[in-house]
Amino acid sequence: xxxxxxxxxxxxxxxxxxxxxxxxxxxxxxxxxxxxxxxxxxxxxxxxxxxxxxxxxxxxxxxxxxxxxxxxxxxxxxxxxxxxxxxxxxxxxxxxxxxxxxxxxxxxxxxxxxxxxxxxxxxxxxxxxxxxxxxxxxxxxxxxxxxxxxxxxxxxxxxxxxxxxxxxxxxxxxxxxxxxxxxxxxxxxxxxxxxxxxxxxxxxxxxxxxxxxxxxxxxxxxxxxxxxxxxxxxxxxxxxxxxxxxxxxxxxxxxxxxxxxxxxxxxxxxxxxxxxxxxxxxxxxxxxxxxxxxxxxxxxxxxxxxxxxxxxxxxxxxxxxxxxxxxxxxxxxxxxxxxxxxxxxxxxxxxxxxxxxxxxxxxxxxxxxxxxxxxxxxxxxxxxxxxxxxxxxxxxxxxxxxxxx
Amino acid sequence: xxxxxxxxxxxxxxxxxxxxxxxxxxxxxxxxxxxxxxxxxxxxxxxxxxxxxxxxxxxxxxxxxxxxxxxxxxxxxxxxxxxxxxxxxxxxxxxxxxxxxxxxxxxxxxxxxxxxxxxxxxxxxxxxxxxxxxxxxxxxxxxxxxxxxxxxxxxxxxxxxxxxxxxxxxxxxxxxxxxxxxxxxxxxxxxxxxxxxxxxxxxxxxxxxxxxxxxxxxxxxxxxxxxxxxxxxxxxxxxxxxxxxxxxxxxxxxxxxxxxxxxxxxxxxxxxxxxxxxxxxxxxxxxxxxxxxxxxxxxxxxxxxxxxxxxxxxxxxxxxxxxxxxxxxxxxxxxxxxxxxxxxxxxxxxxxxxxxxxxxxxxxxxxxxxxxxxxxxxxxxxxxxxxxxxxxxxxxxxxxxxxxxxxxxxxxxxxxxxxxxxxxxxxxxxxxxxxxxxxxxxxxxxxxxxxxxxxxxxxxxxxxxxxxxxxxxxxxxxxxxxxxxxxxxxxx
Numbered sequence: 033x034x035x036x037x038x039x040x041x042x043x044x045x046x047x048x049x050x051x052x053x054x055x056x057x058x059x060x061x062x063x064x065x066x067x068x069x070x071x072x073x074x075x076x077x078x079x080x081x082x083x084x085x086x087x088x089x090x091x092x093x094x095x096x097x098x099x100x101x102x103x104x105x106x107x108x109x110x111x112x113x114x115x116x117x118x119x120x121x122x123x124x125x126x127x128x129x130x131x132x133x134x135x136x137x138x139x140x141x142x143x144x145x146x147x148x149x150x151x152x153x154x155x156x157x158x159x160x161x162x163x164x165x166x167x168x169x170x171x172x173x174x175x176x177x178x179x180x181x182x183x184x185x186x187x188x189x190x191x192x193x194x195x196x197x198x199x200x201x202x203x204x205x206x207x208x209x210x211x212x213x214x215x216x217x218x219x220x221x222x223x224x225x226x227x228x229x230x231x232x233x234x235x236x237x238x239x240x241x242x243x244x245x246x247x248x249x250x251x252x253x254x255x256x257x258x259x260x261x262x263x264x265x266x267x268x269x270x271x272x273x274x275x276x277x278x279x280x281x282x283x284x285x286x287x288x289x290x291x292x293x294x295x296x297x298x299x300x301x302x303x304x305x306x307x308x309x310x311x312x313x314x315x316x317x318x319x320x321x322x323x324x325x326x327x328x329x330x331x332x333x334x335x336x337x338x339x340x341x342x343x344x345x346x347x348x349x350x351x352x353x354x355x356x357x358x359x360x361x362x363x364x365x366x367x368x369x370x371x372x373x374x375x376x377x378x379x380x381x382x383x384x385x386x387x388x389x390x391x392x393x394x395x396x397x398x399x400x401x402x403x404x405x406x407x408x409x410x411x412x413x414x415x416x417x418x419x420x421x422x423x424x425x426x427x428x429x430x431x432x433x434x435x436x437x
Numbered sequence: 438x439x440x441x442x443x444x445x446x447x448x449x450x451x452x453x454x455x456x457x458x459x460x461x462x463x464x465x466x467x468x469x470x471x472x473x474x475x476x477x478x479x480x481x482x483x484x485x486x487x488x489x490x491x492x493x494x495x496x497x498x499x500x501x502x503x504x505x506x507x508x509x510x511x512x513x514x515x516x517x518x519x520x521x522x523x524x525x526x527x528x529x530x531x532x533x534x535x536x537x538x539x540x541x542x543x544x545x546x547x548x549x550x551x552x553x554x555x556x557x558x559x560x561x562x563x564x565x566x567x568x569x570x571x572x573x574x575x576x577x578x579x580x581x582x583x584x585x586x587x588x589x590x591x592x593x594x595x596x597x598x599x600x601x602x603x604x605x606x607x608x609x610x611x612x613x614x615x616x617x618x619x620x621x622x623x624x625x626x627x628x629x630x631x632x633x634x635x636x637x638x639x640x641x642x643x644x645x646x647x648x649x650x651x652x653x654x655x656x657x658x659x660x661x662x663x664x665x666x667x668x669x670x671x672x673x674x675x676x677x678x679x680x681x682x683x684x685x686x687x688x689x690x691x692x693x694x695x696x697x698x699x700x701x702x703x704x705x706x707x708x709x710x711x712x713x714x715x716x717x718x719x720x721x722x723x724x725x726x727x728x729x730x731x732x733x734x735x736x737x738x739x740x741x742x743x744x745x746x747x748x749x750x751x752x753x754x755x756x757x758x759x760x761x762x763x764x765x766x767x768x769x770x771x772x773x774x775x776x777x778x779x780x781x782x783x784x785x786x787x788x789x790x791x792x793x794x795x796x797x798x799x800x801x802x803x804x805x806x807x808x809x810x811x812x813x814x815x816x817x818x819x820x821x822x823x824x825x826x827x828x829x830x831x832x833x834x835x836x837x838x839x840x841x842x843x844x845x846x847x848x849x850x851x852x853x854x855x856x857x858x859x860x861x862x863x864x865x866x867x868x869x870x871x872x873x874x875x876x877x878x879x880x881x882x883x884x885x886x887x888x889x890x891x892x893x894x895x896x897x898x899x900x901x902x903x904x905x906x907x908x909x910x911x912x913x914x915x916x917x918x919x920x921x922x923x924x925x926x927x928x929x
Contacts, residue, residue, distance in 0.1 A: 050859065060845075063915040063916070065918075135915070135918065137915065
C-alpha cells in the first residue's frame with residue numbers, strides 16, 4: 033500500500049473541507065471565495081480588514097519580565113486597531129511592522145496542524161513575515177506580522193491573497209487540543225505574553241506590593257478580593273482563613289461570633305499582631321514569589337504595623353453605611369450570617385471595636401487609618417458594584433503607576 | 438457633444454479658462470502702464486491674448502452648438518440632471534461621503550444598508566451612529582447641512598426639495614456598536630422605511646381600526662365621573678388624546694411588525710434585551726410616542742409563534758435536523774412562549790394629561806390596545822402573504838438555517854457555512870437568528886444578563902458573550918465581503 037505523505041494534497045484538503053465526519057471535526061475555512069485558492073498542497077489565504085499598528089503610549093520601555101504587572105490596559109494603549117473597508121487600502125510604510133489578520137476564519141481539526149507563510153508572489157515583494165504555526169484545534173483568524181523592507185510605502189487591500197496554509201497530519205490525534213490564548217480571535221490582538229506564569233521566576237527579585245484589606249461586615253470585601261485576584265492578578269493571603277483553620281483544628285464552630293471570640297483570645301494570649309506575624313513567618317509566605325499580594329481580613333492596628341515592616345505595604349479600607357450592609361447581608365443569605373438586625377448590630381459593634389474589648393477587633397480604627405494616610409485609601413461602597421470596582425481599579429492604578437495616573 | 442459628462446467637462450473648462458484669461462488680461466493691462474514693462478513683453482502679451490481670445494471664442498461657439506445653457510452654479514445642474522453618468526461624481530454624493538467620512542463602517546451597518554436598498558429602490562440610506570441612545574437631532578445636523586448645501590438650501594431646515602432621490606437617515610447608539618446581537622433592534626427602523634414605501638399604517642388609520650366600540654368604552658368611563666361640567670371637557674380631551682395616540686402608535690406597531698418580517702425572532706429577542714433597561718420601561722405611564730413595551734412584546738411574541746415558529750414543525754428539512762439542532766428550536770419556542778404571556782397592564786397617568794382620572798386613562802389604554810390588536814390582525818390578513826414574497830422577508834428556510842448555523846457557533850466557528858447546502862450562503866436574518874438562538878441555548882449565560890441586578894457576573898461569562906458577538910460580526914463581515922466580491926466579479 034502506498035504510504036501517505038505528511039503534507040495534505042489538494043484532494044485531501046477538499047475531503048477535510050467537505051466530507052470528513054463528524055462535521056465538528058471538518059476543516060473550516062470561511063469565507064472561501066474561489067476554488068482556485070486551493071493549490072496542489074496548500075490553500076491561499078487573503079488579507080482581512082483589520083490591522084494592528086503600534087503607537088506612542090505611556091509605555092516607555094517594554095520590559096518583558098514585568099509584562100504581567102503592566103497587564104492588558106497599558107499594553108493595549110500601545111496599539112491602535114485600523115479597520116479598512118472593502119475596496120480601500122492600508123499603507124505600510126518603509127521599515128514598519130504591522131499585525132494583519134486573515135480574512136478567513138479557520139477551524140483546524142485535532143488531527144491536523146498548519147503552517148502559514150507568505151505566498152511566493154508576496155515574498156518577492158520587499159515584505160517579510162515569519163511563518164506562523166496553526167495548532168491542532170485552532171479556531172480563529174491567523175495573524176501575520178508583516179514588515180516592510182521597501183524604500184517606499186506599499187498599499188495593501190483587504191482580499192489580496194497574501195499567504196498560504198499548508199496542512200500536515202498529526203500522527204497521534206490530540207483528543208482534546210488545548211485552546212490557545214488567541215483562540216476564536218476574529219481580529220489581531222496585542223500579545224498575551226504577560227499571561228506566562230513563569231515570568232515571575234525570571235528577572236530580578238522584586239519586593240512584592242502588598243495591599244492589606246480592612247473592611248466592615250458586608251461592605252464588599254469578598255467582591256473586592258475577587259476583583260483584585262481576577263482582574264489584576266493579585267495573590268491572596270487571608271488572616272480570616274488562618275483563623276478558620278485554627279478553629280477547625282480546635283473543633284470549634286466557624287460562625288462569625290465564634291471566630292470573633294477566637295481571634296480575641298489569640299490576641300490576648302500571643303499579642304495583637306499574632307496572626308500577622310504567624311503569616312509573615314509561614315513557609316507559604318516566605319516561598320511565595322508573588323509580586324502582587326493581598327492580605328485579607330485585617331482586624332487590629334498592630335496587624336497593620338506588622339505588615340508595615342514590609343516596604344511596599346498599603347492599607348485599603350472598605351466601608352458602607354450600616355443599613356446598606358444589613359440589606360446586602362439579608363439578600364445574600366450566606367451561611368453563618370446573622371439572621372436578625374439585632375444580631376447583626378451586635379456582631380458589627382464587636383467587629384468595629386465599639387465594645388472596647390482590649391484585644392478585640394477594631395475595624396473602625398483601621399478605617400480611620402486608611403482614610404487619613406497618604407498612600408492608604410478608604411472606599412465607601414454605597415453605590416453600585418460598577419462604581420465600586422471602578423474605584424478599586426483607580427486605587428490599583430495609583431498604586432502600580434503613581435507617576436502615570 | 439451633448440452628453441452630460443461632456444457638458445460638465447466643457448463648462449468646467451470654460452469657467453477655468455475664462456478665469457485664466459482674465460488674470461492674464463489684468464497682467465497685460467498692468468504691463469502697459471508707462472514704465473512697467475518693456476515693449477517686447479507687451480507685444481508678445483498682446484499676441485498671446487489674441488490667440489487665447491480666439492481659442493476661447495471657438496470654445497464658446499462649440500458650447501453654444503451643444504445647445505447647453507452655461508450654468509453659473511453647479512447646483513442648478515443637479516436639479517436638471519436626471520441620469521448621472523457613473524464617471525462623474527455629483528456634488529451631492531460627495532457631500533454625503535464627506536459628511537459621513539468619520540462614521541465607523543461596521544459590517545452590520547453595511548448589511549442593513551443592503552436591506553434598505555432592497556426595500557426602497559433609488560433611495561439612499563445613511564446609517565449614522567450617535568452618542569446618545571435617543572439619537573439627538575443635533576448629532577446628524579452635519580449630514581443634513583451637507584445635503585442642504587449641495588441642494589443650495591438652508592441647512593437649518595429639515596425639509597428639502599429638489600433632491601434627485603429620497604433619503605433615509607437611521608441613527609443607532611455608538612455604545613452598542615460592538616453588541617451585534619442587540620443591533621437586530623435596528624430592524625425596527627428598517628420597518629419604518631418599509632412603511633413609508635408601503636403606506637401600511639396610513640391605510641390602518643384610514644380604515645378606522647380605532648372604532649366606535651373603542652370610543653364607547655371611554656365614554657362609559659367618563660360617565661362615571663361625578664361632575665357633568667367635567668364630563669364634556671373630559672370627553673373632548675379623551676377623544677383628542679386617543680386619536681393622537683392612535684396616530685403615533687399605529688406606525689410604531691407597524692414598524693414592529695415589519696421589523697419581525699425582516700429579521701424574525703431575532704428582532705423580538707433584541708427588543709426584549711434592549712427594553713430590559715429600566716429607563717425604557719415606565720410601567721404606570723402611557724406615552725404618546727410608543728405603545729407600552731410590554732404590550733409590544735406580547736403582540737410580537739404572538740406573531741413570532743404563529744407566523745415564524747409554527748410552520749417550522751411541519752417542514753421536511755426541520756425533521757431531518759439532528760436532535761441537538763432540534764433542541765435549540767425547543768429552547769427558542771420556550772422563551773418566545775414566555776414572552777407571549779403578559780399580566781394585565783394598569784396605567785394611572787398620561788404624560789401629556791396628568792390630571793386625567795385614572796379610570797379614564799385605563800379605558801383609553803384598553804381601547805387603544807384593542808385598536809392595536811385589530812391593526813395587527815389586519816396587517817397579517819391583508820399583507821403578510823404578499824410581504825413574505827419580498828426579497829428581504831425572513832423565511833422558514835432562514836430560521837432552519839439558523840438552527841443549523843447555531844451548531845457552528847457552539848463549536849467556536851463563525852455561522853457562515855450551511856453544510857446541508859454548501860453552495861448557498863446564509864442570509865443576514867439567518868446569521869442574526871443563529872446568534873440569538875445560541876445565546877438562548879447557553880441559558881446560564883443568558884440568565885446572568887437578564888438578571889439585571891448589581892451582582893457582577895464572572896469574567897468567563899462576559900468573555901463568552903463578547904466572543905459570541907465577535908463571531909456573529911465576523912460572519913456578517915465575511916458574507917458581505919463575499920457578496921461584494923462575487924458581485925464585482927460578475928460585472929468584471
